[in-house]
Amino acid sequence: MPDAGLKYLIRGLGVALVGLLLPLAALAAGPSPEAIAKAKLANEQCFACHSQEGLAHPPQADLDLAKLRGLLVDKPTFEDADHGKFACTKCHNEGYDDFPHEKDAADNTSTCQDCHAKKADKIQAEFDKSVHAKHLADKFSCTTCHDLHSIKVAKNQDEARKIVAQDNRICLGCHDSDQTFARFAPEKKVRPPIDEIHDWLPNARTHWKAVRCVECHTPLGGDMLSHEILNKDRAERKCVSCHSADTSLKVRLYRHLAKQEQEKLGFMNSVVLSENYVIGATRNLALDSVMIGLVALTLLGVLVHAALRVLMHTLRRRKKDD
């Protein structure tokens, strides 16, 4: 074949290009495919025990199954999560390779600070101003809210409902459960009943399926969601902060989704519309024009008609008088 040489040349160039780009891509997107595959394989060792299957068919006889039951990690959830490409041992450093695990193994677990130094400092500063820092600073840590084996933050998700469900589960886990709340609360503090506090908000439970607690309980600003949880005096109470053309939803819950999609079918804030019809915020501008036009034309017609009637009436009367 005459062009076989050319084909080889192109293929060769392609391979060279991929070879050149792969390391770059790996730099940008975290662990390389080989590293991920390796981590996945290594993790099988842990999943052998820390999974439903491990619990059903323990590889060893002398395991404390009751304890293990509370220490399971769901494999598909983990692998889909923000840290799912890591080996368990990346964070659970020493002491977990063998069983029984070493007594002080838990002390060696990496902290957020180890890998996210800059972000963690900023967040820690915000947390220090939060309602939870006042009495609970020593009981609250990043992992109180973030389960590193499942968290997938908003910017890595493409469905608002899932983001809302994930984030509200964190808050409601304590604020909708007397038991969990009491574990953290200062002595004698009674859990404020979540429905009663928000009874000024119609269909509060409907709202919590569509918006996050942090939509109202954090200050706006910055390129990242603030970790300063606001108390009742500063939490957002105005309905029109969401229910209006200039809805704050587009810079909060829908911030990351908004980048993917612009005006759709002539609706304002159409990105919100893919999952919620929000009165006041997701109006259709063309429909509005048609409807306002209909009403305005009717009004105009009536006014012109009335004016003519009065005019003709006066003319007729004048004629009769003459």
Added chain:
Amino acid sequence: MTEEHRHGERRHADRRHPEDGGRIYILPGWVRIWHWCNALLILTLIATGISLHFAGGKAPLIEFSLAVRIHNVAGLLLVVLYIFFVVANAVTGNWWQFVPRPPGILERCLKQTRFYLWGVFKGETEPYPVTREENFNTLQAITYWFMIYLVMPVLVGSGLIFMFPQFAPGEMFGLDGLLPVAVLHYASACIVLAFLIAHVYLCTFGKKISSTFKTMITGWHEH
């Protein structure tokens, strides 16, 4: 000429010679009470509905959460009132008032339209005066039928689904399932508002400007 047609002619002829003096009793009490309750609720719903739809702008509107509360209460009352009206209409046979009787429906509509667009300016009188059997001219009857039996059910029905969104479709064409409900509700509400404007204006076509409004209070029509 068919028998029926002649009958129709005779009926229209009757109209021009109303049997009793200048007054006939045409509106029973329940219709008048329904009418004014309906008017009050619809005005309330329009004011609050506009405040919801255009919330947060510069226009001076009713505060959002207050508007929601009022709109929900008035909406439920209107549902009850509407059901009452439909049932009472059926039981008393009053709904026949909204059904134009053949023959010559189109012809009467055209004549009525000509009157509104031309005759009224020349000081002509209504081509089809009110009788006890037919309160409304043909054009009126058709419009009222359209509003009461087509637009209102859409408005009330979509309002109910809006109130209980669990009955709305979950999702349609990749958009929230509440969207078609909201659009129907909004569009039918705007048609009601346009109707209302024309309706109030056409009520100034009585013997005097205020005659028709009085009729809706007393039940007595004056020729």
